[in-house]
Amino acid sequence: MTDVRWRRLDPRMLVVGPLKNLMQLLPFLLVVLLTGRSGDLNQVWFAISGAAVVVLAGVLRWRTTRYRITDERVELHTGWLRRERRSVPRDRIRTVDLTASPLHRVFGLSVVQVGSATGGASTLDRSARMDLDAVSKTEAERLRRELLDRTSVAAPPVHRPAAEIARLDWSWLRFAPLTFSSLAGAGAVAGAGFNLLIEAGVDPRDIGVVDDTARRVATAPLWVGVGLAGAALLVVAGVGSLLLFAERWSGYRLTREPDGSLRVRHGLFTTRSLSVSHERLRGAQMSEPLLLRAGRGAQTRALSTGLRDGGSGAIAPPAPRVEAHRLAAAALQADPAEATRAALVPHPRAALHRRLTRAVLPTVALVAAVWVVDERTGLASLLLLPAAVWLAVDRYRGLGHALTARHLVTRLGGLRRRTVALQRDGVIGWTFRQSVVQRRAGLVTAEAVTAAGRGGYVVLDVAVSDAVALADATTPDLLRPFLAGARHAGHGERAVVTAQEHRS
Amino acid sequence: MHPDVVAAPLPELPLRPPAHRVHPRAVTWWRLRAAAGVLVVAVPAVVLLVLVGTAWTVGLLAVTLAAGAAYVVAVPPWLYRISRWEVTDRAVYTMHGWLVREWRIAPISRVQTVDTQRGPLQQLLGLADVTVTTASARGAVRIRGLAADDAADLARVLTATTQATPGDAT
Numbered sequence: 001m002t003d004v005r006w007r008r009l010d011p012r013m014l015v016v017g018p019l020k021n022l023m024q025l026l027p028f029l030l031v032v033l034l035t036g037r038s039g040d041l042n043q044v045w046f047a048i049s050g051a052a053v054v055v056l057a058g059v060l061r062w063r064t065t066r067y068r069i070t071d072e073r074v075e076l077h078t079g080w081l082r083r084e085r086r087s088v089p090r091d092r093i094r095t096v097d098l099t100a101s102p103l104h105r106v107f108g109l110s111v112v113q114v115g116s117a118t119g120g121a122s123t124l125d126r127s128a129r130m131d132l133d134a135v136s137k138t139e140a141e142r143l144r145r146e147l148l149d150r151t152s153v154a155a156p157p158v159h160r161p162a163a164e165i166a167r168l169d170w171s172w173l174r175f176a177p178l179t180f181s182s183l184a185g186a187g188a189v190a191g192a193g194f195n196l197l198i199e200a201g202v203d204p205r206d207i208g209v210v211d212d213t214a215r216r217v218a219t220a221p222l223w224v225g226v227g228l229a230g231a232a233l234l235v236v237a238g239v240g241s242l243l244l245f246a247e248r249w250s251g252y253r254l255t256r257e258p259d260g261s262l263r264v265r266h267g268l269f270t271t272r273s274l275s276v277s278h279e280r281l282r283g284a285q286m287s288e289p290l291l292l293r294a295g296r297g298a299q300t301r302a303l304s305t306g307l308r309d310g311g312s313g314a315i316a317p318p319a320p321r322v323e324a325h326r327l328a329a330a331a332l333q334a335d336p337a338e339a340t341r342a343a344l345v346p347h348p349r350a351a352l353h354r355r356l357t358r359a360v361l362p363t364v365a366l367v368a369a370v371w372v373v374d375e376r377t378g379l380a381s382l383l384l385l386p387a388a389v390w391l392a393v394d395r396y397r398g399l400g401h402a403l404t405a406r407h408l409v410t411r412l413g414g415l416r417r418r419t420v421a422l423q424r425d426g427v428i429g430w431t432f433r434q435s436v437v438q439r440r441a442g443l444v445t446a447e448a449v450t451a452a453g454r455g456g457y458v459v460l461d462v463a464v465s466d467a468v469a470l471a472d473a474t475t476p477d478l479l480r481p482f483l484a485g486a487r488h489a490g491h492g493e494r495a496v497v498t499a500q501e502h503r504s
Numbered sequence: 505m506h507p508d509v510v511a512a513p514l515p516e517l518p519l520r521p522p523a524h525r526v527h528p529r530a531v532t533w534w535r536l537r538a539a540a541g542v543l544v545v546a547v548p549a550v551v552l553l554v555l556v557g558t559a560w561t562v563g564l565l566a567v568t569l570a571a572g573a574a575y576v577v578a579v580p581p582w583l584y585r586i587s588r589w590e591v592t593d594r595a596v597y598t599m600h601g602w603l604v605r606e607w608r609i610a611p612i613s614r615v616q617t618v619d620t621q622r623g624p625l626q627q628l629l630g631l632a633d634v635t636v637t638t639a640s641a642r643g644a645v646r647i648r649g650l651a652a653d654d655a656a657d658l659a660r661v662l663t664a665t666t667q668a669t670p671g672d673a674t
Contacts, residue, residue, distance in 0.1 A: 305639065428610070428611060428614040429638060430609045431606060431607065431608045431609075431643075432517055432519075432606065432607040432608075434604065434605045436603055436604075447642070449643035450640055450643075451638070454641070454642070455642035456642035456643065478595060478611055479519070479609060481595070482519050482520060482595075482597055484519060
């Protein structure tokens with residue numbers, strides 16, 4: 001193997017690194033400076049030496065960080081007191097993410113995050129990721145192309161333009177208040193706003209209007225107070241969710257790169273770029289949380305190996321359902337009717353009974369418990385029963401599965417409905433689970449095991465014979481020797497460990 | 505037909521049960537483990553009985569011990585009848601579970617690591633578990649309660665088979 005030159009991070013990190021650290025240290029420095037008695041120079045010296053250490057650490061970090069990309073591996077050496085040498089085989093690289101905080105953007109830098117799959121359970125831990133913080137934007141772009149495109153080593157890249165699959169339609173902003181994460185985020189925005197006022201030395205209670213309103217509400221009947229607080233919360237949540245959506249999804253573009261990988265770019269202040277190579281894609285998921293579903297919207301995610309569950313993997317903002325289907329299909333390079341939009345086989349009636357008992361029985365127990373404590377509240381809690389029945393029926397209606405030419409499609413869930421189209425090649429095993437109740441109802445839950453996303457996707461409460469037939473059709477040859485009626489280790493199968501070898 | 509391969513109870517799935525049973529000593533292992541669990545529950549009941557000493561606490565202790573004893577006597581042999589495993593040159597296949605029965609099938613070509621584990625009770629009884637991990641976070645297949653030697657052999661054979669099978673196993 002030829003010697004490949006070691007590279008340093010971008011020299012601009014000599015400024016950005018210490019600056020970032022200083023900004024993190026700023027509250028602390030302010031406290032040190034402000035709490036000192038006036039004229040006490042010790043405080044000033046303390047603050048200055050603190051700042052100096054931080055700047056020095058940033059410089060040292062730049063000096064001691066080196067990386068290189070050889071034909072086989074990506075290597076990263078960091079640290080001075082505690083040296084760290086990391087190395088990832090290039091064929092294990094699953095994703096390359098480019099992110100840039102506002103500070104990075106001012107200086108034209110990007111952080112490159114290399115996601116890889118190491119063996120087994122360690123796929124889940126952080127060590128499966130390597131961060132280059134940071135390199136110039138052009139270098140980041142070059143690294144992304146080089147790391148994902150295995151063929152460019154052999155042949156010079158053909159310059160085809162990236163094909164655009166989707167870009168942001170601002171009318172999708174209407175879905176922002178319908179997503180729970182946005183609602184949760186809105187709370188954070190409100191909290192941050194309140195903090196900002198406090199930090200600025202303004203107590204909201206000192207503002208005349210606010211104080212006056214607060215006093216009026218305090219003297220009004222309880223339900224008025226609760227109603228007003230609820231309405232205020234909704235307004236804040238709504239506005240916050242719109243702001244978050246705008247920050248997160250401004251400039252959204254989904255493209256198919258010349259090397260065949262899928263690329264998502266979005267973000268207003270912090271720009272994010274996610275690339276999923278074609279070889280690593282295992283499927284697509286359409287998520288429809290209850291509110292979003294009520295608004296006929298959905299969000300599309302890519303199921304790729306090397307992506308951690310949660311948050312990552314979103315390849316589109318919440319969008320109209322038809323559009324979400326189209327994007328999922330485009331990601332999989334299939335017809336929507338062959339992917340998430342396939343006609344699904346409903347599950348047996350017994351599945352409905354199971355959904356009903358599982359929703360209604362705990363609710364009955366809850367209502368009974370509340371009744372014992374307080375009869376009036378108990379009476380009111382009876383309203384929970386129809387809600388539980390409705391949820392159960394809705395969950396049952398959501399159940400469905402299908403097997404298309406290249407995909408296994410399964411749908412489940414009510415509050416968090418999701419439709420998953422998993423590539424049949426991506427299924428690397430099966431788990432069947434059956435409780436006593438399911439056994440008596442002739443149902444089973446089949447889970448298709450895969451290396452991507454959550455690691456397994458279930459087909460809930462399906463008739464036993466259908467479950468096995470579905471699994472057998474999805475992964476031909478895997479189940480065949482184990483089907484009822486098949487002979488033990490017969491028909492071309494060789495038992496690796498026979499009963500004789502297995503001394504018992 | 506091997507003595508190991510017995511007629512299975514009615515299949516709940518149109519899958520035949522895996523060929524092999526685990527080691528019979530696994531029954532003892534499950535019994536000891538269950539007994540330890542019963543003790544953990546019974547000790548607070550005894551303490552309550554000593555401190556309070558009403559008929560109610562006597563009843564609580566009696567019910568705990570009766571249920572525990574029934575479990576220790578009845579469930580482990582049942583588990584033994586259900587727990588089965590099989591390894592071919594193409595796949596690992598297991599079945600286990602009492603209230604919730606579970607069948608797992610993983611192709612050899614997707615196996616990444618093969619480990620054996622032995623807890624303290626298992627060491628006492630000369631037993632071991634074999635865990636076969638695939639690239640999936642949810643795909644691990646575990647064969648519980650093999651004789652320690654058999655587990656080591658199986659792990660060796662599986663590792664060799666896995667290495668002979670090309671691909672990056674994802």
